[in-house]
Each structure stands twice: as structure tokens, then as C-alpha cells.
Amino acid sequence: MSQLEIKDLHISIGDKPIVKGLTLTVRRGEVHALMGPNGTGKSTLAKAIAGHPSYTITSGEVLLDGRSILAMHPDERARAGIFLAFQYPSEIPGVSIANFLRAAVQARLGEGEELDATAYYKRLYSKMDLLQIDRKFTSRSVNDGFSGGEKKRCEILQMAMLEPAFALMDETDSGLDIDALRIVADGVNALRSTNLGVLMITHYQRLLGYIVPDHVHVMWDGRIVKSGDKSLALELEAKGYDWVKNELVPA
Amino acid sequence: MSVTTPDSVVGSFTAEVFDAHLASVAHLPAWWLDRKREAWARFCALPLPKRTDEAWRFATLTGLKLDGYALPAPVTAAGLGHTPIGIAKAGRLVFANNRLVASDPVAAALAERGVIFETLQNALRKHGDLVKSHLLAQPATLGAEKFSALHTALLDDGAFIFLPKGVEIADPLAVFHYAAGAGAAVFPHTLVIAEQDTRATIVDFFRSADAGAHFACGRNDLYASHGAQLTYVAAQTWSRETLSFQSNSTVARRDARVLSLNLHLGGRQSRHESHSQLQAPGAHSEMLALTVAHGAQEFDQRTRQIHQAPHTSSNLLYKNALLGRSKTIFSGLIVVDPDAQKTDAYQSNRNLMLSDDAEANSLPGLEIQANDVRCSHGATSSRIDPEQEFYLQARGIAKDAADELLTFGFFEEVLSKLGHEPLHDALRDLVKAKFQAQPAAAAPSPA
Ligand SMILES: Nc1ncnc2c1ncn2[C@@H]1O[C@H](COP(=O)(O)OP(=O)(O)OP(=O)(O)O)[C@@H](O)[C@H]1O
Ligand SMILES: [Mg+2]
Numbered sequence: 001m002s003q004l005e006i007k008d009l010h011i012s013i014g015d016k017p018i019v020k021g022l023t024l025t026v027r028r029g030e031v032h033a034l035m036g037p038n039g040t041g042k043s044t045l046a047k048a049i050a051g052h053p054s055y056t057i058t059s060g061e062v063l064l065d066g067r068s069i070l071a072m073h074p075d076e077r078a079r080a081g082i083f084l085a086f087q088y089p090s091e092i093p094g095v096s097i098a099n100f101l102r103a104a105v106q107a108r109l110g111e112g113e114e115l116d117a118t119a120y121y122k123r124l125y126s127k128m129d130l131l132q133i134d135r136k137f138t139s140r141s142v143n144d145g146f147s148g149g150e151k152k153r154c155e156i157l158q159m160a161m162l163e164p165a166f167a168l169m170d171e172t173d174s175g176l177d178i179d180a181l182r183i184v185a186d187g188v189n190a191l192r193s194t195n196l197g198v199l200m201i202t203h204y205q206r207l208l209g210y211i212v213p214d215h216v217h218v219m220w221d222g223r224i225v226k227s228g229d230k231s232l233a234l235e236l237e238a239k240g241y242d243w244v245k246n247e248l249v250p251a
Numbered sequence: 252m253s254v255t256t257p258d259s260v261v262g263s264f265t266a267e268v269f270d271a272h273l274a275s276v277a278h279l280p281a282w283w284l285d286r287k288r289e290a291w292a293r294f295c296a297l298p299l300p301k302r303t304d305e306a307w308r309f310a311t312l313t314g315l316k317l318d319g320y321a322l323p324a325p326v327t328a329a330g331l332g333h334t335p336i337g338i339a340k341a342g343r344l345v346f347a348n349n350r351l352v353a354s355d356p357v358a359a360a361l362a363e364r365g366v367i368f369e370t371l372q373n374a375l376r377k378h379g380d381l382v383k384s385h386l387l388a389q390p391a392t393l394g395a396e397k398f399s400a401l402h403t404a405l406l407d408d409g410a411f412i413f414l415p416k417g418v419e420i421a422d423p424l425a426v427f428h429y430a431a432g433a434g435a436a437v438f439p440h441t442l443v444i445a446e447q448d449t450r451a452t453i454v455d456f457f458r459s460a461d462a463g464a465h466f467a468c469g470r471n472d473l474y475a476s477h478g479a480q481l482t483y484v485a486a487q488t489w490s491r492e493t494l495s496f497q498s499n500s501t502v503a504r505r506d507a508r509v510l511s512l513n514l515h516l517g518g519r520q521s522r523h524e525s526h527s528q529l530q531a532p533g534a535h536s537e538m539l540a541l542t543v544a545h546g547a548q549e550f551d552q553r554t555r556q557i558h559q560a561p562h563t564s565s566n567l568l569y570k571n572a573l574l575g576r577s578k579t580i581f582s583g584l585i586v587v588d589p590d591a592q593k594t595d596a597y598q599s600n601r602n603l604m605l606s607d608d609a610e611a612n613s614l615p616g617l618e619i620q621a622n623d624v625r626c627s628h629g630a631t632s633s634r635i636d637p638e639q640e641f642y643l644q645a646r647g648i649a650k651d652a653a654d655e656l657l658t659f660g661f662f663e664e665v666l667s668k669l670g671h672e673p674l675h676d677a678l679r680d681l682v683k684a685k686f687q688a689q690p691a692a693a694a695p696s697p698a
Contacts, residue, residue, distance in 0.1 A: 050645050051641075051644070051645070052641055053637065053641065054637075073644065073649075073650070074641060074644035074645050075644040075645075075646075075647050075648055075649045075650065075653075078644065078645055078646055078647035079647040083645075084645050086642065086645075089642065090636075090638050090639045090641075090642035092639050092642065092643075092657070092660055093660055093663070093664070094659065094660030094661060094662065094663030094664060094667075095656055095657070095659065095660040095663070099656070099659075100643070100646070100656065101646075103643075103646075103648050103652060103656055104643075104646040104647050104648055107646075107647045107648050107649065107652065108647055141660070141663075142642075158646060162646065162647065
């Protein structure tokens with residue numbers, strides 16, 4: 001079975017350890033929710049797995065179907081099936097969504113293989129319709145001047161176009177209004193049924209009502225301190241992070 | 252050879268060469284021949300640029316030698332390997348080695364309304380006074396006067412475009428200027444006279460027919476009368492061994508709007524001088540340029556925005572992308588005359604450094620003699636934003652392709668001002684072709 005394994009991972013920024021021994025396995029078709037207070041290292045984990053150059057993996061492993069991805073460039077990891085939906089997507093003035101996604105799709109074709117432009121646009125428009133994104137967005141610059149919610153929806157559009165095996169979704173729900181949340185959740189659920197594995201970072205139980213997780217993990221100071229099923233998210237919401245701090249974190 | 256024209260100063264362009272040229276154009280009217288002789292004397296008298304010349308600051312003077320060039324033999328269109336640009340054109344003139352080799356005239360309806368789209372030589376026969384009053388009428392003042400004089404002395408033929416009052420032409424008028432054969436010296440010339448309330452787009456293409464070392468010394472004059480709206484585009488793709496000088500001069504009269512966009516891709520060492528004169532209220536000049544500098548290429552751009560009347564505006568945006576060991580120079584000056592109140596002038600040079608070994612020099616300047624104006628200038632050099640690069644890579648786009656995409660993004664601000672999609676795409680394709688011909692990592696070409 002295809003899986004993304006994170007094994008005793010330690011990540012530093014500069015010489016400051018942020019993630020301090022995190023182990024987690026996501027199988028395809030599963031949704032894992034990762035929750036935890038601000039600054040605990042959730043985004044660091046997601047970006048490091050995607051290959052961001054500012055993060056140093058000091059020890060541990062990340063295996064995709066048993067093979068380490070840590071020596072791969074970020075673009076190679078992406079082509080191998082990993083997708084990061086950014087908490088704060090970059091704005092790229094002057095590069096249209098259409099050209100950007102086209103380059104991303106083109107990058108997945110074999111040597112000498114040409115992209116079928118008609119088929120590409122057809123697919124792009126059908127995904128946009130599904131996510132209720134105005135087709136006019138294709139000629140707009142990537143995330144440039146987008147509202148918070150538009151950026152998040154655009155991340156999901158990219159995910160839908162690139163069809164990854166594993167998605168690291170970093171607070172995709174933040175900034176979405178209730179209708180957008182439902183649309184995005186429907187999009188993710190549709191992909192999930194086609195065997196997408198998801199690591200979903202969120203602060204809100206609200207999202208988990210729409211995308212029901214198989215597993216919930218609570219992160220604290222660079223480690224997972226408790227894992228459970230969807231009821232853990234409810235418990236966390238009821239008891240707050242003081243509960244985590246006082247009862248779950250080893251002294 | 253006379254004592255005033257030692258070899259070191261004139262290189263290949265000796266008195267014998269000039270005399271032979273004069274003999275070959277003996278049919279020209281006396282006024283033109285006189286201008287040639289005056290210009291030749293000026294060329295001989297003016298010194299080559301020196302290290303201490305402010306107008307040549309940062310330029311590689313050793314690259315300016317005029318040895319090894321000659322007025323080239325005629326060629327035919329067949330030998331040029333002319334590639335179409337894939338846009339609908341209202342007319343086309345193709346020059347190679349200073350002579351017309353192919354043309355498509357403007358539609359009969361336009362010709363009947365008085366539109367002239369001709370060679371200088373033909374225009375001279377039919378519209379002598381018009382040619383006489385506008386040919387080389389604007390001064391070149393940005394440092395390359397010696398080379399400007401050479402252009403005037405050896406100019407043989409070029410494009411003459413006249414738009415009579417009220418004429419609007421939707422599709423671009425295209426002029427191709429080729430240099431063919433090793434050592435070919437060419438003197439491209441495009442003269443545009445736009446009468447009141449006209450609207451047109453003119454595109455100059457500067458091309459080499461082969462990879463030889465060419466010498467190009469060109470000139471482009473735009474005259475925009477009351478209310479005229481001109482778009483001028485130049486796409487320079489000379490061979491990588493070419494030494495080129497180009498001087499542009501724009502005159503904008505009352506309420507005239509001129510947009511010029513110069514795309515610089517080719518050449519070994521290229522100097523481009525651009526003057527805009529805002530001569531009457533409401534005149535506006537949009538001065539745009541894009542440069543992709545690879546290998547050991549040098550692009551030297553000097554500009555002047557000259558506000559001579561109140562309520563005039565100009566906006567300059569020059570963007571350079573530098574790779575390899577390339578070098579760019581931007582030196583711009585906004586000049587506001589004492590009575591040019593309410594001038595609104597902006598000047599900006601932005602450099603995208605894609606290599607640690609490249610060098611971008613920027614010398615922005617203001618010379619303001621009026622007190623009620625809005626003028627500002629700025630210059631920046633930046634690298635690819637690592638967060639943007641990572642974002643693209645995280646979508647599976649390899650680093651080189653990501654950087655290329657970001658460079659296009661950087662250029663888009665300029666290209667989008669064209670407001671002409673086919674032309675926009677054609678220019679993008681030229682930039683793309685340059686990236687494909689020499690990716691970022693490739694070795695620099697020999698200087
Ligand atoms: N580039 C950086 N340089 C220095 N410190 C950083 C950098 N990026 C993150 N950090 C620090 O690392 C820690 C973890 O940050 P991270 O963004 O991973 O937290 P998070 O769990 O995603 O928080 P949030 O819920 O607020 O998104 C924080 O203390 C943060 O300040
Ligand atoms: Mg975060």
C-alpha cells in the first residue's frame with residue numbers, strides 16, 4: 001500500500017530545533033488532521049516535507065512508498081506526488097494562473113511530450129467550475145491581489161489539476177467563508193475517494209465536520225503528544241490547549 | 252589618408268570608404284549630400300569615447316573599436332532565412348545590408364488617403380520637401396554623437412512612414428532591418444511622421460542573417476503631431492557578435508501620446524540612446540524597455556525625458572534581466588525646462604539579477620528648472636524571490652523553468668502596457684527563444 005511515512009523527524013531553522021522527533025504515517029485515501037497551538041511547528045513540518053530550503057532536517061526520514069525523498073529537489077518531490085497547499089501562498093505578479101498551471105502540467109510530461117492545450121483548458125475550466133472559481137481568474141496573476149479565501153481556493157484548484165498522491169494542507173480552511181468551506185471540502189472529499197492521502201493542518205473543528213478525519217493528532221512543541229480518532233478534535237475544542245499542556249505534555 | 256583621421260579613430264571607416272560611398276549616392280539631392288559631408292567631417296573630428304566621459308561611464312570602451320567592418324555587398328531576400336513573426340501587418344518593408352529586398356505595401360485605401368509607407372529613396376522622389384524637413388532633424392545628444400555622425404554620413408536607405416491627419420491603422424506596420432555577411436556595416440533608419448489625430452503602431456525588427464560580427468549604427472525618429480497616438484516597438488536580435496548603436500528620438504506635440512518599447516536581446520555590445528521631447532501641453536511619452544543580457548553581453552542604455560512645455564508627462568520603465576557575466580548600464584535624465592510647470596515625470600530602472608557574476612549599473616538623474624512639478628526616479632536591483640521560486644517548485648516546476656517564469660512575470664508589467672495581444676505574444680516568443688537558445692546555466696559566449 002502506498003504511504004507517506006514520517007519517521008522520528010527533527011527539523012531546525014538555522015540552529016534552532018523546531019520539530020523534535022515526529023513520527024506519522026499517512027496512507028492513501030486517509031485523512032489525518034494535525035492540530036496544535038501557534039508556533040508549534042506544523043507549517044515547518046509541511047514545508048520541510050515539501051523541500052523548502054530554509055528548513056534543515058537534522059535527523060529522521062520521510063519515505064514515500066518506502067523510498068526517501070529527502071535528497072530530492074522540491075520540484076522532484078512534487079512530481080513524485082507530494083502537494084503542499086500553503087498557509088500563506090506566494091503572490092507572483094505577471095505570471096497568470098493559466099501559464100503557471102500549464103508549466104506545472106507540462107513539467108509532468110515526458111521528454112519531448114507536448115501538452116495538449118485544448119484538453120488542458122477543458123480540464124482547467126471543469127475544475128474551476130467545480131470549485132466555483134470565475135473563469136476570468138485564469139488570466140489573473142497568481143494570487144496577486146487575491147482575497148484570503150480566493151488564495152485558498154486557488155490552492156485547491158492547483159491540487160485538483162495536479163492530482164497528487166499526498167496533500168499537505170496547511171490551514172486551507174482559514175479565511176474561507178462558509179460556502180467556500182463547503183466547496184473546498186467537497187473538492188477534497190472527491191479527491192479522497194480517488195485515493196488521495198491528506199495531512200490536514202487546522203485550528204478548527206468546523207472543517208472536520210465537512211472532511212471527516214480518520215485520525216487526529218495533537219502537536220505540541222515539535223512533537224505529536226496525542227493521537228486519536230475524530231472525537232479527539234471535539235475533546236480538544238472542549239478542553240483547550242491548557243488540557244494538552246497540563247495533562248499530555250510529559251514534564 | 253589625412254592627418255585628422257588616423258586609423259585608430261575611424262577604424263574601417265576611412266576617407267576612401269566615404270568617398271566611394273558618396274560616389275555611389277551621387278544621385279541624391281545636394282542638401283542631402285551636404286549633410287553627409289558635414290556629418291563625415293563631424294565623425295572625423297569627434298574623438299572616440301574616453302574613460303573620463305560621463306556619458307560613457309561604466310561602458311567597455313575597448314569593445315567600441317571600428318575595425319573589421321565594411322559597407323556590405325547587396326544580398327537578396329532569399330538568403331536571409333527570414334522568419335515571419337506571425338502577426339497581421341498593415342504593411343512590411345524588409346531591408347538587408349541597407350537596401351530594400353522585399354515589401355508589402357499598405358492597402359490601396361490607405362495609400363489613397365495619403366499614407367506613405369516607402370523607402371526613404373522612393374519618398375525622396377515623390378515627397379522631397381517632407382523628407383528634407385524631417386530627415387535627421389532631431390539632435391542626438393546622449394554621447395554617441397560620433398556614431399550618429401557616421402550614421403548620417405553613410406545612411407543609404409531606410410523606412411519613411413507618413414500618416415496624414417486623422418488616419419488610424421489598426422495592424423502594425425513592420426520594418427525589418429537585416430545585416431548579412433561577416434563584417435557587414437548597416438545603418439538602419441526609420442522615420443515616422445504622424446500628423447494630427449493619427450493612430451498607428453510601428454515595429455522595427457533588427458536582425459542578423461547569420462552569426463557573423465556585424466556593425467549596426469541606426470536611428471529612429473518619431474514625430475507625433477497634435478493628438479497623434481503612436482506605438483513604436485523595436486525588437487533587437489542582432490547576432491551575438493554584433494556591435495550596435497541605436498539612437499531614438501521622439502517629439503510629442505500637443506496632446507500627443509507616444510509609447511515606445513525597445514526589446515534588447517542580441518548583440519555583443521549594444522548602446523541605445525533614447526530622447527523624448529515633450530513640446531506642448533498634454534504631450535505624453537511612455538518609454539519602455541526590456542533587456543535580457545546573457546553570457547558576456549553588454550547593454551548600455553541612456554535616456555533623456557525633456558519637458559519643454561507645461562502640463563506634459565513622461566513615464567520611463569526600463570527592466571533588465573541579467574544572466575551569466577553580462578553587464579547593463581542605465582543612465583537616465585529627466586530635464587524640465589523653466590516654463591514646463593506641472594510636469595509629471597517618472598523614471599524607473601529595475602534589474603533582476605539571475606547571476607552573481609552579472610553587473611547592473613544605474614545612474615538615474617533629475618535636472619529641474621521649474622518649481623511646480625512632480626518628478627521622481629528610482630532604481631532597484633533584486634534577485635529572484637526564494638519564496639516565489641519555492642512556490643513554483645512545489646508545483647513540480649524545475650528551478651530553471653521557475654526562474655524563467657518569474658523573469659517573464661517581471662517583464663509582464665512592461666509588455667502588458669502594449670495593449671496589443673499578438674505583438675505582446677510575439678515579443679514574449681522572442682524572449683522565450685533567447686532563453687531556449689542559451690539557458691541560464693550555459694557557458695557565456697566569447698566576447
Ligand atoms: N523562517 C523562519 N525563521 C525563524 N523562525 C521561524 C521561521 N519560520 C518559522 N519560524 C519559527 O518556528 C516556529 C514554528 O513555526 P511554524 O510556522 O511551523 O508554526 P505553526 O505551528 O505552523 O504555527 P501557526 O499555527 O501559527 O501557523 C515558530 O516559533 C516560528 O516563529
Ligand atoms: Mg502554520
